[in-house]
Amino acid sequence: MEASTQAWVIATRESRLALWQAEHVRALLGSRLVEPVELLGMTTRGDQILDRTLSKVGGKGLFVKELETALEAGDAHLAVHSLKDVPMDLPAGFVLAAVLEREDPRDAWVSPRYADLAALPAGAVVGTSSLRRLSQLRARRPDLRIEPLRGNLDTRLRKLDEGQYDAIVLAAAGLKRLGLAERIRSVFEADAMIPAAGQGALGIELRADAPERHPALWAALRALTHEPSWLAVHAERAVSRALGGSCSMPLAAHAQWQADGRLVLRAALGSVAEAAPALVHAEAGAAVADTAAAEALGLAVAQQLRQRGGDALLAAL
């Protein structure tokens, strides 16, 4: 089987960011494999549905399902995703094979007029469709109007430039990858706006039978994995999984390696009810040496969130 492979095929969405990410993986893999590596661009339902908040139409899976269908059919061997968009539990038959070294995981403040959140006048309009960003913005600035903002990065920036918003919040990683870093007015430190689980990291998904069917590809991907990033995102994703794992949840989870070698995981769970804004925080640290320990840290933080009022917020969702 391996010998008959003409080329390795990467399934990818066709947004500029997705294509950049797939091309990045193509280049990394190309230097480790004998056969050529090609891209197969596809449109997902998440790309088509632009008029509604994603959390209302089915969530994260919308960006990955078509790519998984291509893997299933054998049209592609691997799929490259923004890990943030990958559901906590992959469908049976698929595995997360690799996580690349994480890019800047923070959120960026983009605004033509205002340097940061504090500089916004009362009643100003901030664009985001992320419940996580909304609940954290609202906790600090209940006076703002937060309006939905969807579409790929270029679309979102265009809507800002057209004057529909005073400011928008985007992942710094996406802007940097597309050469748009100059649009960033300031970044939120990770404790001021806790990032989403997996933000800034690329994940590579394969069929679960890939280790046996394509050992060369599997080995090349394992070698691309950045172990500190792998452990951090597994801790983050475990928080989300423990709380139900849907993106209709205003949940933030971010793990950072400390100088002493410990992994510190911070999380926040909000409410989206305008009448009763709430935000509970949790934090824990541990020496994490393997995936199981990373996931145990995630579970402990999820437990803390529940005990500190998260249970009631989840019940209200």
Ligand SMILES: NCc1[nH]cc(CCC(=O)O)c1CC(=O)O
């Ligand atoms: N939800 C869309 C999405 N998925 C991944 C990124 C950015 C890149 C990354 O986090 O790796 C973005 C855009 C954004 O949130 O601003």
